[in-house]
Amino acid sequence: MESWRIALVGSGRMAHNLSEGFIQNGHVVSHLIARPSKKGKALSQHLDAQWVSFENLQQNGLQQVDVVVLAVSDDVIEETSSLFSDEVQGRIPIVHTSASTHMESLRLFQHFGVFYPFQTMTIGRNITWNEVPILIEANDKDLESRLMQLATTISAKAQIMSHTQRKALHLAGVFVNNFTNHLVNLAQDYLEEQAIDPSLTHALIQETMLKVLDIGPKQAQTGPAIRGDEKTIAAHLAELQDKEKLAKIYKQLSESIRDHNK
Structure with a gap:
C-alpha cells in the first residue's frame, strides 16, 4: 500500500477525525495548516505534523506533499484555497471535505476534487472508518483514480459521486x-x-x-x-x-x- 503525505487544513471535528483515519491506515499528516489557536497547535503535536499558520502559507512550499485536504467550513473553502502560492496551486492537488460545496470552488488549483466522508463527526469519538462511505469527485480522471486509491485504504465503501448526488x-x-x-x-x-x-x-x-x-x-x-x-x-x-x-x-x-x- 502506498503511504500518502497529506497537508491537512483545519482543526475542527472533521480535521480531528479524518486525520485519525489517515494515520490508522498508514498515511502521514505531514503538515497541519490552521489559524493560531491552542486547538490547532495541540492537533499538530498529536499528529507530529509541522504546524503552518495561514499567514506563513505563501512562504511554505509544502515539499513532498501528495495532497492538500481542506477540512474547513463550507463558507471559507474558496477563500482558504486562495491563500496557497501559485507554485503549490500548480503542483499539488487539493480536495475539500464538503458535501454541498461544488469542487469548482477550488479552481485556482490545477488539480482539485472532493473527498467527503459521509459520517457525523465528534472530537474524541472513535470512528470505524472501514464502514464509512467516502465520496470522491475530481476534475480529471487521473486524480479521480488516485483519490479512489487513497479512499479505499481507509474505507470499504468508497465510491465516485457527483455534486448533485x-x-x-x-x-x-x-x-x-x-x-x-x-x-x-x-x-x-x-x-x-x-x-x-x-x-x-x-x-x-x-x-x-x-x-x-x-x-x-x-x-x-x-x-x-x-x-x-x-x-x-x-x-x-x-x-x-x-x-x-x-x-x-x-x-x-x-x-x-x-x-x-x-
Whole structure:
C-alpha cells in the first residue's frame, strides 16, 4: 500500500477525525495548516505534523506533499484555497471535505476534487472508518483514480459521486442523523421534566436503529399513527396541551407517517 503525505487544513471535528483515519491506515499528516489557536497547535503535536499558520502559507512550499485536504467550513473553502502560492496551486492537488460545496470552488488549483466522508463527526469519538462511505469527485480522471486509491485504504465503501448526488445524500443525512438526534433530545428533555430517567429510552433507541437496518424503515414503523389509533393520538396531544411546540411536532410527524404509509 502506498503511504500518502497529506497537508491537512483545519482543526475542527472533521480535521480531528479524518486525520485519525489517515494515520490508522498508514498515511502521514505531514503538515497541519490552521489559524493560531491552542486547538490547532495541540492537533499538530498529536499528529507530529509541522504546524503552518495561514499567514506563513505563501512562504511554505509544502515539499513532498501528495495532497492538500481542506477540512474547513463550507463558507471559507474558496477563500482558504486562495491563500496557497501559485507554485503549490500548480503542483499539488487539493480536495475539500464538503458535501454541498461544488469542487469548482477550488479552481485556482490545477488539480482539485472532493473527498467527503459521509459520517457525523465528534472530537474524541472513535470512528470505524472501514464502514464509512467516502465520496470522491475530481476534475480529471487521473486524480479521480488516485483519490479512489487513497479512499479505499481507509474505507470499504468508497465510491465516485457527483455534486448533485452528494447534495442529495447530505440532505438525507440531515433527516437520518440531525433530526433523529433532535427528536431524542426533545423526548429526553420531556422525561426529565416528568422526573423520569431518560436512560429508560436507550434500549428502545438501540432496537429502533437495529430494526431499521435489519428490515428497513417501512417494515419497522410502529406506533399509533400507522395503526390509525386516533384515541391514543388524542390522549398524547392532551398531555402536550401546555407544550405547543412539542404538540405541533407530534401532529406533523403523525400526519407524515399516515400519509407516507397509505
